Amino acid sequence: MNAKEKAFRVLTVHRTSIILALILIVAAFLSPAFLSASNMLNVIRQVSITAIIGAGMTFVILTGGIDLSVGSVVGLAGAFSAGVLQTTDSVPLAVGIGLLTGLICGFINGFFIAKCGIPAFIATLAMMTLLRGCILVYTNGTPISVQSDIYKAVGKGSLAGIPVPIIILLFVYLAAYILLTHTAYGRTVYAIGGNREAARLSGISVVKNEWIVYIIIALLSSLAGIILTARLGTAAATAGEGYEMDAIASVIIGGTSLAGGQGFILPTVIGALILGVLDNILTLMNVNPFATNIVKGVVILIAVLADKKFKDLSAKVNQ
Amino acid sequence: MKRSKKLLALVLSAAMIAATAAGCSTGAATSTAESKAAESAAPAQSSNKQLVIGLSMNTQTNPFFVSVKEGAQKGAEELGAKLVVTDAQNDASTQMKDVENLITQKPDLIIIDPADSDAIVSAIQEANDAKIPVITIDRAAKGGEVVSHMGFNAIKAGGLEGQFIADTLKGKGNVVEIQGIMGTNVAQDRSKGFNDVIAKYPDIKKVATQSADFDRAKAMKVMENILQANKDIQAVYAANDEMALGCLEAIEAAGRTKDIVLVGNDCLDDTMKAIKEDKMKATINEPPYFLGKNAVQTAVKYLKGEKVEKSVILESTLVTKENVDSVKTRD
Numbered sequence: 001m002n003a004k005e006k007a008f009r010v011l012t013v014h015r016t017s018i019i020l021a022l023i024l025i026v027a028a029f030l031s032p033a034f035l036s037a038s039n040m041l042n043v044i045r046q047v048s049i050t051a052i053i054g055a056g057m058t059f060v061i062l063t064g065g066i067d068l069s070v071g072s073v074v075g076l077a078g079a080f081s082a083g084v085l086q087t088t089d090s091v092p093l094a095v096g097i098g099l100l101t102g103l104i105c106g107f108i109n110g111f112f113i114a115k116c117g118i119p120a121f122i123a124t125l126a127m128m129t130l131l132r133g134c135i136l137v138y139t140n141g142t143p144i145s146v147q148s149d150i151y152k153a154v155g156k157g158s159l160a161g162i163p164v165p166i167i168i169l170l171f172v173y174l175a176a177y178i179l180l181t182h183t184a185y186g187r188t189v190y191a192i193g194g195n196r197e198a199a200r201l202s203g204i205s206v207v208k209n210e211w212i213v214y215i216i217i218a219l220l221s222s223l224a225g226i227i228l229t230a231r232l233g234t235a236a237a238t239a240g241e242g243y244e245m246d247a248i249a250s251v252i253i254g255g256t257s258l259a260g261g262q263g264f265i266l267p268t269v270i271g272a273l274i275l276g277v278l279d280n281i282l283t284l285m286n287v288n289p290f291a292t293n294i295v296k297g298v299v300i301l302i303a304v305l306a307d308k309k310f311k312d313l314s315a316k317v318n319q
Numbered sequence: 320m321k322r323s324k325k326l327l328a329l330v331l332s333a334a335m336i337a338a339t340a341a342g343c344s345t346g347a348a349t350s351t352a353e354s355k356a357a358e359s360a361a362p363a364q365s366s367n368k369q370l371v372i373g374l375s376m377n378t379q380t381n382p383f384f385v386s387v388k389e390g391a392q393k394g395a396e397e398l399g400a401k402l403v404v405t406d407a408q409n410d411a412s413t414q415m416k417d418v419e420n421l422i423t424q425k426p427d428l429i430i431i432d433p434a435d436s437d438a439i440v441s442a443i444q445e446a447n448d449a450k451i452p453v454i455t456i457d458r459a460a461k462g463g464e465v466v467s468h469m470g471f472n473a474i475k476a477g478g479l480e481g482q483f484i485a486d487t488l489k490g491k492g493n494v495v496e497i498q499g500i501m502g503t504n505v506a507q508d509r510s511k512g513f514n515d516v517i518a519k520y521p522d523i524k525k526v527a528t529q530s531a532d533f534d535r536a537k538a539m540k541v542m543e544n545i546l547q548a549n550k551d552i553q554a555v556y557a558a559n560d561e562m563a564l565g566c567l568e569a570i571e572a573a574g575r576t577k578d579i580v581l582v583g584n585d586c587l588d589d590t591m592k593a594i595k596e597d598k599m600k601a602t603i604n605e606p607p608y609f610l611g612k613n614a615v616q617t618a619v620k621y622l623k624g625e626k627v628e629k630s631v632i633l634e635s636t637l638v639t640k641e642n643v644d645s646v647k648t649r650d
Contacts, residue, residue, distance in 0.1 A: 142382045145589060280544050283541055284548040
């Protein structure tokens with residue numbers, strides 16, 4: 001392997017990081033407030049919710065599936081959690097119920113997709129609508145407010161200067177990284193997405209392993225729902241709406257293939273950061289709110305295009 | 320080719336499921352409202368025929384509009400009318416369908432809270448053709464025959480807030496404006512009212528104008544970013560209370576509650592609490608509950624042959640620490 005090939009290999013692996021670095025440099029020139037430590041922590045804390053869901057979404061997309069119900073799971077877990085907190089005043093119980101909500105939602109999703117063989121797009125779309133309806137019935141459209149300071153600390157507190165959501169984010173990605181790259185289970189995830197039939201023939205229990213993937217993402221979504229509720233101090237009926245798109249965008253910008261079988265977990269967090277930094281810098285610069293969506297769309301397209309160019313170039317070099 | 324056909328089938332069936340689900344949720348909302356009104360109406364209904372009123376709401380996920388519905392239900396209950404409620408989920412085309420479904424049920428009158436002032440016109444015309452009188456609330460329609468429109472003056476509300484900020488800052492300081500969904504008249508009018516007043520004070524500088532779609536979570540994020548960029552802010556105007564409360568979370572986290580005059584609009588319970596605790600300075604009381612109740616009362620009045628005002632502007636008042644204890648937002 002010559003030097004050129006080596007350079008391209010590095011580029012391929014780190015292409016998302018390079019795009020983020022470019023955006024960071026431009027942003028730093030555009031606004032003096034951007035590079036401050038407090039703003040950096042601010043951005044990471046803001047993206048932590050999307051990125052945590054994104055970790056689960058990476059697993060799902062690696063198997064060749066999709067989960068559109070994550071936003072509704074975020075909302076439902078938050079609502080149940082806040083509701084339990086309001087009636088019992090017990091933080092562990094509230095967090096437990098929130099996570100249990102995710103577990104059950106994921107179990108149901110997995111049942112329809114892995115067991116019954118319904119396409120993930122349809123099954124999770126139906127669940128998205130169904131769960132949003134459950135939220136409306138449960139909250140009656142009015143937000144449930146959270147009074148407990150211990151509960152709020154999950155979203156607002158910090159340990160040694162680092163906000164709690166960022167610490168949770170680090171743990172989630174550490175666990176996801178180990179699970180995906182250092183365990184037999186991780187290899188089955190890639191195998192199912194790469195070639196389902198081959199995976200089955202080689203003795204992998206496709207149903208069980210795919211089922212688990214949907215439980216993982218719903219659990220992470222409910223965790224995100226608890227963080228969101230704690231940060232806002234309230235669980236609104238609309239909480240989590242549209243989060244599925246941010247999570248999917250983070251995974252795709254992170255370079256994971258929508259077709260499944262190809263991709264990495266860590267670039268997803270970079271993908272989420274790219275989206276978060278865009279939001280941040282556009283507000284810092286006080287860009288006309290009508291125009292921000294245009295700028296966001298254009299930058300995402302450029303990022304994905306640049307990503308494809310990197311991939312094509314490295315494929316050529318490797319030939 | 321086979322693949323693309325599969326995809327098409329997928330998308331089509333997805334659309335069908337979504338449509339069915341949406342239909343179900345509207346159906347559920349209708350039936351609960353019906354049964355509630357019917358139960359309580361039973362004793363009142365002795366001599367004449369029970370009036371049936373359709374209420375097409377634009378959304379039921381926003382506390383403001385939930386209160387409108389609750390007020391309307393209470394009004395119907397008191398007057399012994401039957402209320403059929405639909406929820407358009409903030410979508411103009413769903414609302415069109417809702418109104419059509421109401422028309423086929425032949426109610427005596429339809430009250431509409433339009434999701435969109437322009438898009439609702441054809442639905443109102445259909446009701447006109449079916450000889451069913453229409454009352455609009457909150458957002459006025461741009462056409463069609465309506466018996467009466469009642470709502471609040473959003474330009475005035477924005478102006479009251481602008482004046483309050485100008486007076487509190489003594490005509491000098493840096494101000495942030497957080498706007499609502501800028502496709503709606505309410506957001507545009509509140510913004511216009513606010514800016515018309517602020518423009519009169521040359522020493523008040525608008526350091527940031529951003530939209531947060533009337534949403535608490537979005538407002539918190541936007542405010543966090545604005546606080547990072549601007550170390551010197553004296554006042555924040557949020558176009559509704561949900562956003563003001565989101566801003567409050569961000570401002571509190573930054574430890575700048577004492578330096579920033581924060582005002583909202585709508586007089587939610589949480590806002591009143593924040594005003595009592597001195598975390599927020601003002602809001603506008605536009606009680607949605609009474610808007611809903613008034614609409615039903617006016618409808619019944621009209622159906623009994625009494626004269627009703629073509630346009631009713633309900634009073635919006637500034638709420639501060641001085642008068643917060645005497646504010647009435649529901650019965």
